[in-house]
Amino acid sequence: MTRVLVVDDAAFMRMAIKNMLESNGMEIVGEAENGAVAVKKYVELKPDLVTMDITMPEMNGLDALKAIMQLDPQAKVIMVSAMGQEAMVKEAIMSGAKSFIIKPFKADHVLKTINSIL
Amino acid sequence: MADHGQTEQMLEMYIYETTQNIEQLEAVILAAENADRYDEDSINEIFRIMHTIKGSSAMMLFDSLAALAHKMEDLFYFLRERQPAFIDYSLLSDLVLEGIDFMKVELQKIKNGDPADGEAGQLLQSIENYVTVLKEQTTAAAETAATAAGQLKTPMPAAADSSIYKAVLHFAADCGMENIRAYTLVLQLQEQVAELQYLPEDLDSADSAELIREKGFTLFLRSDKSYAELEEILAQTLFLERLELSQLPAAETAAAGAKDGDVPETMQQLKERTAQETNLAAGSQAVISVSVSKLDQLMDLVGEMVIAESMVTQNPDLKGLQLDNFEKAARQLHKITGELQDLVMSIRMVPLATTFHKMHRLVRDMSRQLNKEVKLQLLGEQTEVDKNIIEHIADPLMHLIRNAMDHGLERKEEREALGKPAVGTITLEAKNAGSDVLILVKDDGRGLNKAKILERAQAQGLLTKPAAEMTEQEIYELVFLPGFSTKKDVTEFSGRGVGMDVVANNLQLVGGSVAVDSVAGEGCTFTLKIPLTLAIIDSMNVKVGNSCFTIPIASIKECLRAQQHTLLHDTNGDEMLMVRGVCYPIIRLHQYFALDTPITDLSEGILIMVEHDKQGCLLFVDELLGQQEVVVKALPAYIRNRHQSKGLSGCTLLGDGSISLILDVGGLLN
Numbered sequence: 001m002t003r004v005l006v007v008d009d010a011a012f013m014r015m016a017i018k019n020m021l022e023s024n025g026m027e028i029v030g031e032a033e034n035g036a037v038a039v040k041k042y043v044e045l046k047p048d049l050v051t052m053d054i055t056m057p058e059m060n061g062l063d064a065l066k067a068i069m070q071l072d073p074q075a076k077v078i079m080v081s082a083m084g085q086e087a088m089v090k091e092a093i094m095s096g097a098k099s100f101i102i103k104p105f106k107a108d109h110v111l112k113t114i115n116s117i118l
Numbered sequence: 119m120a121d122h123g124q125t126e127q128m129l130e131m132y133i134y135e136t137t138q139n140i141e142q143l144e145a146v147i148l149a150a151e152n153a154d155r156y157d158e159d160s161i162n163e164i165f166r167i168m169h170t171i172k173g174s175s176a177m178m179l180f181d182s183l184a185a186l187a188h189k190m191e192d193l194f195y196f197l198r199e200r201q202p203a204f205i206d207y208s209l210l211s212d213l214v215l216e217g218i219d220f221m222k223v224e225l226q227k228i229k230n231g232d233p234a235d236g237e238a239g240q241l242l243q244s245i246e247n248y249v250t251v252l253k254e255q256t257t258a259a260a261e262t263a264a265t266a267a268g269q270l271k272t273p274m275p276a277a278a279d280s281s282i283y284k285a286v287l288h289f290a291a292d293c294g295m296e297n298i299r300a301y302t303l304v305l306q307l308q309e310q311v312a313e314l315q316y317l318p319e320d321l322d323s324a325d326s327a328e329l330i331r332e333k334g335f336t337l338f339l340r341s342d343k344s345y346a347e348l349e350e351i352l353a354q355t356l357f358l359e360r361l362e363l364s365q366l367p368a369a370e371t372a373a374a375g376a377k378d379g380d381v382p383e384t385m386q387q388l389k390e391r392t393a394q395e396t397n398l399a400a401g402s403q404a405v406i407s408v409s410v411s412k413l414d415q416l417m418d419l420v421g422e423m424v425i426a427e428s429m430v431t432q433n434p435d436l437k438g439l440q441l442d443n444f445e446k447a448a449r450q451l452h453k454i455t456g457e458l459q460d461l462v463m464s465i466r467m468v469p470l471a472t473t474f475h476k477m478h479r480l481v482r483d484m485s486r487q488l489n490k491e492v493k494l495q496l497l498g499e500q501t502e503v504d505k506n507i508i509e510h511i512a513d514p515l516m517h518l519i520r521n522a523m524d525h526g527l528e529r530k531e532e533r534e535a536l537g538k539p540a541v542g543t544i545t546l547e548a549k550n551a552g553s554d555v556l557i558l559v560k561d562d563g564r565g566l567n568k569a570k571i572l573e574r575a576q577a578q579g580l581l582t583k584p585a586a587e588m589t590e591q592e593i594y595e596l597v598f599l600p601g602f603s604t605k606k607d608v609t610e611f612s613g614r615g616v617g618m619d620v621v622a623n624n625l626q627l628v629g630g631s632v633a634v635d636s637v638a639g640e641g642c643t644f645t646l647k648i649p650l651t652l653a654i655i656d657s658m659n660v661k662v663g664n665s666c667f668t669i670p671i672a673s674i675k676e677c678l679r680a681q682q683h684t685l686l687h688d689t690n691g692d693e694m695l696m697v698r699g700v701c702y703p704i705i706r707l708h709q710y711f712a713l714d715t716p717i718t719d720l721s722e723g724i725l726i727m728v729e730h731d732k733q734g735c736l737l738f739v740d741e742l743l744g745q746q747e748v749v750v751k752a753l754p755a756y757i758r759n760r761h762q763s764k765g766l767s768g769c770t771l772l773g774d775g776s777i778s779l780i781l782d783v784g785g786l787l788n
Contacts, residue, residue, distance in 0.1 A: 010170045012135045015128055016177055055169045081295070082173050084192070087322060089298045093305060099356065102294035104176035104184075109293065109357070116356050 008053035035059025165194040293357035296330035311341035421749035428773030467502035501548035526563030566636040659743040663715035680720040
């Protein structure tokens with residue numbers, strides 16, 4: 001089973017992603033509400049996949065992505081972005097994010113994206 | 119997200135989190151406004167909150183909310199990135215607060231289960247205008263080059279050992295951020311092909327996403343890979359909808375780029391249109407939202423003022439003085455306080471429409487669940503009622519409708535067999551009746567079953583007199599007794615046995631009442647009678663001994679002096695008076711409240727005929743003190759808790775500062 005770490009500052013978004021992934025046979029091993037927690041949890045949990053929101057307090061998704069990539073160059077991180085964040089998504093891709101999904105997302109888009117990188 | 123429970127749960131979370139976010143947002147803005155500057159932290163925070171709201175709202179398909187949050191996010195993005203030197207903070211705060219209010223209203227709608235159908239068009243426009251203004255002010259900053267699609271700068275030289283391919287990729291219609299998807303692809307391909315050029319060249323701007331959406335993403339690749347190999351690589355692109363891959367003869371390559379020369383024109387048109395839209399003037403705001411607690415406070419103050427006014431104008435010190443000018447001024451004051459009071463009342467009045475419309479959903483859900491076809495008819499939904507009262511009647515209404523659907527209306531086959539229309543009808547009607555509003559919940563079902571009600575009441579030991587002696591009305595009223603429920607099986611919607619008495623209690627809380635009428639086989643009607651408003655009532659003050667009582671004018675029919683010869687006594691020795699052929703029981707208030715008064719002869723005092731729920735009686739009092747508007751105050755808890763408040767609904771302050779007890783006519787009659 002794919003073990004996923006869901007990172008988003010909005011509990012609502014975490015719930016949405018969690019519901020979506022769990023109903024498709026993935027295991028949510030952890031949730032993080034900001035980048036700093038995400039990095040800590042990544043080290044702890046070693047998930048197969050991370051969904052990473054970009055706009056977050058404390059440490060944003062880009063910095064968290066960079067930190068995670070430094071710790072584990074093989075990390076599979078999918079950015080969760082919104083329209084208007086093109087520049088950041090681009091930077092994330094350059095920093096090693098495997099792909100991205102755009103809010104508001106549809107289940108099949110998310111799954112397609114995730115399956116393409118697993 | 120498919121199943122219902124999960125959606126419900128997400129909606130709850132959405133409402134909770136968004137409400138919190140909005141509250142936080144408000145706090146940040148108010149703090150910033152106090153400081154008269156938005157510092158970097160607050161701008162960041164507002165941006166982030168808007169971003170979150172946008173994302174969540176879009177997920178829940180609340181488009182108007184998402185659109186507004188998006189615009190605000192854009193605004194604060196601009197502020198954050200460009201840090202314009204001059205910002206009109208008060209205008210900024212106004213815009214954001216207005217946005218917050220819009221969101222709150224929408225959230226409330228969502229909470230109430232109504233569609234979030236508000237249009238923030240004007241607000242969006244104002245925000246956009248403001249951004250434009252800000253942008254103009256910061257023109258010194260580098261102009262964003264809009265040359266997203268141009269021509270290839272250098273024609274691709276044909277190399278001998280490899281072929282040149284042209285690929286046009288179209289992404290799935292709703293995948294979003296096409297430019298970044300293209301960029302990801304470019305990044306991948308760069309490792310695999312010898313040379314790569316693409317159109318549009320600038321993948322950073324959002325305009326290019328638009329272009330890719332319309333025209334596709336065009337790639338020119340030089341590679342020694344075969345057509346099939348390349349096709350395989352490209353086909354793996356995420357959200358690829360259509361791929362046109364062709365191998366180009368060397369000569370065409372140079373010209374290829376020029377083909378798309380018409381693109382900038384389209385962009386130009388687009389830009390012009392946006393500019394035109396921006397120029398539309400944003401009208402000024404005609405409605406503001408005010409916190410309910412402030413309104414309550416205002417109401418209280420106006421109430422106090424009404425009392426203070428009568429304290430002044432009816433001051434005992436003025437007695438017997440000839441004060442022409444004072445009287446004149448006092449009349450003027452009275453007129454103004456009256457108008458003020460009316461206005462405050464009208465501000466608090468809310469049409470019943472929202473509450474009524476909520477019932478549509480209930481009826482819809484229940485008809486599905488119970489497999490009964492039911493039509494909900496709404497009448498008089500524009501009738502207005504005090505906001506506080508509305509809150510108290512939503513639940514009773516819901517309960518009555520549930521009951522009607524569950525117990526009242528028959529199944530389709532049964533209805534057809536009875537020659538009734540197959541579709542049942544529930545009518546929800548509101549109308550004004552004096553200082554009351556009547557709400558009728560009517561169904562055309564089977565009506566209340568008298569035999570069953572009696573049987574049930576007997577089983578529960580609720581009967582206080584022999585069944586044979588009870589009138590139809592009395593039998594129907596049994597359903598309002600606590601612990602009464604004719605349905606043995608508890609269904610999902612009704613029949614938990616806590617039903618009708620809760621309805622009755624809820625209504626009593628706001629000074630209303632509920633009555634029932636039923637015709638077997640034709641349906642039943644519940645009539646809710648609720649006061650227009652709670653706070654100030656027009657009333658008659660009367661004197662009994664040294665005490666003063668207040669009777670709501672709405673329940674007074676007439677006042678009369680008793681003539682001895684029409685006085686009757688029933689078998690219990692209770693006094694009755696015949697008035698125009700109708701017998702009315704007499705309640706002597708001095709006896710009822712055990713007060714000393716010199717006036718005990720009926721012909722010396724005065725009788726006030728009051729009516730409640732079509733029952734009438736005569737109250738015997740010493741004298742009338744006069745008509746006055748009074749502010750209703752609840753009885754103190756220590757009186758209520760000792761259960762000695764029967765016949766009293768509250769108290770009020772009179773002009774001379776004394777306390778008067780407000781009679782509860784319904785309570786007296788029981």
